[in-house]
Amino acid sequence: EIVMTQSPATLSVSPGGGATLSCRASHSISRNLAWYQQKPGQAPRLLIYGASTRATGIPARFSGSGSGTEFTLTISSLQSEDFAVYFCQHYNNWPPYAFGQGTKVEIK
């Protein structure tokens, strides 16, 4: 099974600042990686798939990069609505499709 590890667990950022979130896979997953945003009491929302393709309606301040085992989600110029928990998920080949444990982006 592939294990996904996210870092850091919590990231404190000032509004208008930038954030870089990391996700590491225990084995190569090519570019079969998605990122989700989850706010309290809400379902997750797809942000990025294919490691770097923004989902429909996702602002350009969200960008994804990486391949193989190392991936990054970058949020530039954080808006108030961006403070949330972010999860990565692999969908390489066969299940189980593991998620990372999440990174909470909080207001500094």
Place this chain on the structure above:
Amino acid sequence: QVQLVESGGGVVQPGRSLRLSCAASGFTFSTYGMHWVRQAPGKGLEWVAVISYDGDYESYRGSVKGRFTISRDNSKNTLFLQMNSLTAEDTAVYYCAKSGDFNYFDHWGQGTLVTVSS
């Protein structure tokens, strides 16, 4: 627009069963794989099961294999999760999710809470 609406959650005693449903609309249900994903209170996301667009393929996470069954009724645009022999570790919000072009989740329901407690 895509809508996924789960139902069937509630409080159930350990060892008992529960059946979740997910009503889908706004897309051609019969052409997409579907998933169940759960989230224990205050915890992260955990993939549970997948079913292919035609129901011919199913897969489960190890901890639910043999206890949970995913199924679908394409004539009624509905996804199901039959959960048997429930334990406290199954307590979670259960989300149904639609597959994108591959097995990422491009749309999610609002979730239904399952609480296993005596």
